[in-house]
Amino acid sequence: MFFILSKILLFLFSPIVWVLTFLIWGLLTKRPKRRRNLVLISTLLLLLLSNSFLLDEVMRAWEMPPSKIEKSGKVYDYAIVLGGVLSYYDVKNDQLGFNRSVDRLMQAVKLYKKGIVKKIVFTGGDASVLKEEGNEGDIIGKFIAETQIVAKKDFIVENGARNTRENALFIADLFKKDSISGNVVIITSAFHMKRSLGCFKKAGMNPDYYISDRYSGKRKYTPDHLIVPSTNALDRWGMILHEISGYYIYKIMGYI
Numbered sequence: 240m241f242f243i244l245s246k247i248l249l250f251l252f253s254p255i256v257w258v259l260t261f262l263i264w265g266l267l268t269k270r271p272k273r274r275r276n277l278v279l280i281s282t283l284l285l286l287l288l289s290n291s292f293l294l295d296e297v298m299r300a301w302e303m304p305p306s307k308i309e310k311s312g313k314v315y316d317y318a319i320v321l322g323g324v325l326s327y328y329d330v331k332n333d334q335l336g337f338n339r340s341v342d343r344l345m346q347a348v349k350l351y352k353k354g355i356v357k358k359i360v361f362t363g364g365d366a367s368v369l370k371e372e373g374n375e376g377d378i379i380g381k382f383i384a385e386t387q388i389v390a391k392k393d394f395i396v397e398n399g400a401r402n403t404r405e406n407a408l409f410i411a412d413l414f415k416k417d418s419i420s421g422n423v424v425i426i427t428s429a430f431h432m433k434r435s436l437g438c439f440k441k442a443g444m445n446p447d448y449y450i451s452d453r454y455s456g457k458r459k460y461t462p463d464h465l466i467v468p469s470t471n472a473l474d475r476w477g478m479i480l481h482e483i484s485g486y487y488i489y490k491i492m493g494y495i
Contacts, residue, residue, distance in 0.1 A: 253477040254476045261277050261278075261281035261284065265277030288472065290469075302429035303436075303450050304450075308350075308424060314422070315350075315421070316420075317424075321426070324343055325375055343426050343451045346426055348389060351393070359395070364400050374399075376397055403434050407435070410442070422447070423447070425447070428452045429454065430454060437489065437490075454475065
């Protein structure tokens with residue numbers, strides 16, 4: 240039930256849905272004043288939510304800052320990488336495509352190659368509503384085995400989790416079941432780290448963290464960033480609004 244609610248929220252917090260809702264309402268209403276106001280609201284929303292500078296400021300306030308573990312000299316027994324890195328998997332041709340969040344996995348590989356982490360644990364199941372995409376953990380595990388970028392004995396897969404709460408609960412159960420212990424670092428996107436850390440701490444773990452694919456960076460004051468509308472900004476507004484709402488819903492539900 241909670242999984243379905245999450246998918247509904249993803250739709251409801253899509254900026255383009257808001258813009259179209261007000262626009263269609265305005266076009267259908269028979270009252271001229273209401274039509275004018277609704278079309279105006281739709282236009283203003285489109286301008287605000289396609290503004291890259293405004294989006295960056297919200298991202299900067301929400302994202303977790305970089306950690307200093309590479310300079311600390313600390314070695315971790317396990318790096319836990321949260322899933323959500325695939326854009327598609329073509330079963331027929333056995334071909335997979337990655338999205339931007341694959342940086343989560345790449346950062347883990349980097350720390351592994353540097354000797355900062357000894358083993359990588361990837362957590363992710365099938366997060367599609369109809370479960371037609373296959374378990375992400377198994378797909379990534381196969382990719383790692385074929386490419387050999389991480390030794391097979393050093394790559395552990397949890398393939399059942401469909402959301403952040405399950406990532407934490409299933410990993411905690413896995414560690415308990417197999418008597419796994421040691422220093423742990425979580426690796427996920429900077430915008431997703433607050434919720435992830437909260438879930439893992441609630442599950443009884445006390446990990447350090449390492450962010451990946453940070454969206455906010457150095458402030459830019461160029462005209463294209465300040466003024467020109469961006470379709471990428473529209474898409475990312477939906478992502479960050481979904482994440483913020485998810486965090487507070489998790490908090491209300493007692494998941495973090």
